[in-house]
Every structure is written in C-alpha cells, then in structure tokens.
Amino acid sequence: MERASTKGVLSHLSFLEVHARSRGSQSQQQGRVKELKAKVETLRVRRNQLKAEINAHKNIQKLRSSIDRQNADEEEEMDEDSENLQLLRLMARHTELQDLLHAHHLIGGYDAINTSQGKGLCVSLTTSYEGVYLDTFNLEIDLKPKVKIGHHNIPPFIPLNNLAEQINLQTDMKAFLDTLSQHLNAFAGRKQQLKLVKEHHKSVEVMESNVLCSILLLMLTEPTEKMAILCSLDYTDHTRCLPTRVHFECEDQQVLHSPQWKKNQILLMETPVHKALITMKKMGTVV
Incomplete structure (x- = not known):
C-alpha cells in the first residue's frame, strides 16, 4: 500500500510539473506573439512612410523635368495659387540645391579654374559668418614644373608660406586649402563680430x-x-x-x-x- 501511495504521489507531482511547464511555455509563446505583432506593425508603418517618400520623390522628379521643358510663357499659365504646386516647386528647388552642394563637396568644396593652359590653378575661398557671406579671397597655385603659390589677395598677416611648408603643399593641397580657409573664416568671423559690436x-x-x-x-x-x-x-x-x-x-x-x-x-x-x-x-x- 505504501508503494502504491508513493507512486501515486510521484505521478501527481510529475503531472503538476508537466502542467506548469506547459503553462510557462504558453505564456512565453503569447509574449513572443505580442512581440512579433508589434514588430509587424512597426514595419508596416515604416513601409507606408517609404511609399509616401517614394511618391513624393517621383512627383518632384516629374516637376523638375516639366520645368526644364517648359518655357517662360508656359510657366506663367500654371496655377500660381495652388499650394501643392508651390510646395512641390520648393521641394524640387531644395533637391536641386542639395545635388549642387553634393557635387561641390566632391570637388573639395572650392571653386577652381585652370590657368596658364593647365599649368596653374586659381582657387576662390569664400568666407562667411552666421550664415552671411563675407569676403572672397583668390589664390593662384602654379602646378608645373613645381607646385607653388603664385599671385593672391590673401591678407599679409595670414601665414601663407608657413602653412604651405607645415602641411606640405606638394603632397596634400586640399589639407592646405582647408587650413587656409579655416584661418580666413576665423578672421572674417572676428572682424564681423567687431562690426556687430560697433553697430548694436x-x-x-x-x-x-x-x-x-x-x-x-x-x-x-x-x-x-x-x-x-x-x-x-x-x-x-x-x-x-x-x-x-x-x-x-x-x-x-x-x-x-x-x-x-x-x-x-x-x-x-x-x-x-x-x-x-x-x-x-x-x-x-x-x-
């Protein structure tokens, strides 16, 4: 009788253990299902956002193409009071400016033209402060037979030759121009601050x-x-x-x-x- 009773207790305990594991497994599965549902909903929202962005981009491209094809007379006939049209025009202009800035960045961020039949380079360095464009300085660099500084209107108190020696103009022209631009912009910024102090x-x-x-x-x-x-x-x-x-x-x-x-x-x-x-x-x- 004792053995039977012991077996009965063990069997009952085993049943309770299996039942508890089953409930825990079900709870984990339910939590996992909720997590997956939330992830699906997040992906669905992101998909809708991407669709909207793609449609807006397509509309902008169409508008830019139509603007390029139309002449001035045709543009005057368009509905100037349409808010959607005005918004699309601004977005198209914004995209165009972003493309120009990207191209400007690819060439080092400096306006440059060849001089002396390709033997030289004239670089324009524009200064600005707090979004206001200030002075523009020009620097001519001779490329052949050796890279060296030519004519320029850089202020004499900017250590031009020292910068060229420290950074090695021969091997890293962009680093030299970056440092020179930093000096010029800092000078222009201090000068502009002094002007604003006197004015305000x-x-x-x-x-x-x-x-x-x-x-x-x-x-x-x-x-x-x-x-x-x-x-x-x-x-x-x-x-x-x-x-x-x-x-x-x-x-x-x-x-x-x-x-x-x-x-x-x-x-x-x-x-x-x-x-x-x-x-x-x-x-x-x-x-």
Whole structure:
C-alpha cells in the first residue's frame, strides 16, 4: 500500500510539473506573439512612410523635368495659387540645391579654374559668418614644373608660406586649402563680430583692435555704480572666432571677484562677443 501511495504521489507531482511547464511555455509563446505583432506593425508603418517618400520623390522628379521643358510663357499659365504646386516647386528647388552642394563637396568644396593652359590653378575661398557671406579671397597655385603659390589677395598677416611648408603643399593641397580657409573664416568671423559690436552696442566703447582682430579692448560700464570696466579679449588661436583669454580691469577689484563677473568671463570665452554683451545687458551687469 505504501508503494502504491508513493507512486501515486510521484505521478501527481510529475503531472503538476508537466502542467506548469506547459503553462510557462504558453505564456512565453503569447509574449513572443505580442512581440512579433508589434514588430509587424512597426514595419508596416515604416513601409507606408517609404511609399509616401517614394511618391513624393517621383512627383518632384516629374516637376523638375516639366520645368526644364517648359518655357517662360508656359510657366506663367500654371496655377500660381495652388499650394501643392508651390510646395512641390520648393521641394524640387531644395533637391536641386542639395545635388549642387553634393557635387561641390566632391570637388573639395572650392571653386577652381585652370590657368596658364593647365599649368596653374586659381582657387576662390569664400568666407562667411552666421550664415552671411563675407569676403572672397583668390589664390593662384602654379602646378608645373613645381607646385607653388603664385599671385593672391590673401591678407599679409595670414601665414601663407608657413602653412604651405607645415602641411606640405606638394603632397596634400586640399589639407592646405582647408587650413587656409579655416584661418580666413576665423578672421572674417572676428572682424564681423567687431562690426556687430560697433553697430548694436553703442554704450560699449571699442578702445583698441588690431588688423587681425586678434586683440580687442572694450570699455564697459557697470550700471549700479556707473563704474568703468576695461575688458580685454585675446584671440591667440587664429583659427577660432572665440577668445582664449578674457581679462577685466577696474578700480574696485572686489566687483571683478564677484560670482557674476566670473560668469561674465566664462560667457565671453564661450560666446561670440556681440551675443555675450546682449546676455550681460539682460542680466543687468553692463549698461
């Protein structure tokens, strides 16, 4: 009787174990089914998005082709009030500009023309700051019999020959042009900042600046005591538009050691000077 009872208990326990495994397996299967359903739904949404993008791209290509074929008279007859047409035109223009930028990038990002019957190259380097195009500089490079710098209108304070030697103009012309462009854009950016300070901050007096715009002395006014504070900005890194050193001077040194003026020092080192002055005025630290 005991053996039979023991067998009965073991059989019951075995049944419970199999049942528990079965339930666990079913729970895992249900979880897996939910996961797969969610993945299918995500893929379906992505498929619809791709279809919409493909249709939009086809419409843009058709519009670009039709615009190329039509003359000015035919364009005037089109419905100018159609919002969809206007949107498609803008999208077509945007796509066209992206193609031009891509092509420009493939040739190194510089406008260049052959000179001296293929023996030379004239490169145009355009500078810009905050989306505004500024000065354009031209550099002629002789290719034969040896690569060397020819005529140019690069400012004399840009170390042109030193850059050519450091980077080796003979073997890596693009690296040389990239570095030169960096110097020119940084100079143009500092020059533009100085211009914006003079135009938009009449209460700030520009005491001194050099041709390279690597040194800038500003006279600020503290609003509470009407105290004059001399601010000097030193741009020792000529490839950047931000100063590497900012220093304040005034009669009351305690003012300059206050937390607010320490914040102003960090602000001027991390933000273009014309924007930093706007923030300082909003905080009430300068007039």
